[in-house]
Amino acid sequence: MPEEYIIQAESRRIEKDFHELLARLTLEQRASLRAALTRNPKGSAVTHWKIKKVKSDVWQCDAPHGYRIEYTVFDIPERVILILFAGSHDDAAAFLRGKK
Numbered sequence: 001m002p003e004e005y006i007i008q009a010e011s012r013r014i015e016k017d018f019h020e021l022l023a024r025l026t027l028e029q030r031a032s033l034r035a036a037l038t039r040n041p042k043g044s045a046v047t048h049w050k051i052k053k054v055k056s057d058v059w060q061c062d063a064p065h066g067y068r069i070e071y072t073v074f075d076i077p078e079r080v081i082l083i084l085f086a087g088s089h090d091d092a093a094a095f096l097r098g099k100k
Helices: 012-023 027-039 089-098
Strands: 006-009 050-055 058-063 067-074 080-088
Touching: 006 012, 006 027, 012 067, 012 080, 027 058, 067 089, 080 089
Parallel strands: 006 080
Antiparallel strands: 050 058, 058 067, 067 080
């Protein structure tokens, strides 16, 4: 079985936003989301989370209640997911526009 990805935030503010997003989810949703991000961050048929590539190096996971998680996936030297953004749909759109 391949090694799982480590979830890290780009900054303390983003880490706080990510934890606030997780707090809005049920325990089952939280566990499912963490499993999807740590096992299949680029998406697969085994997860029900909508995961898509939104830029050449940025992936997006749609969370309940109109929230989004934007992140980059690193496979080398370690398997890491770097969370760039966690917040509402509107804020995610503004975040992506700013990253051009």
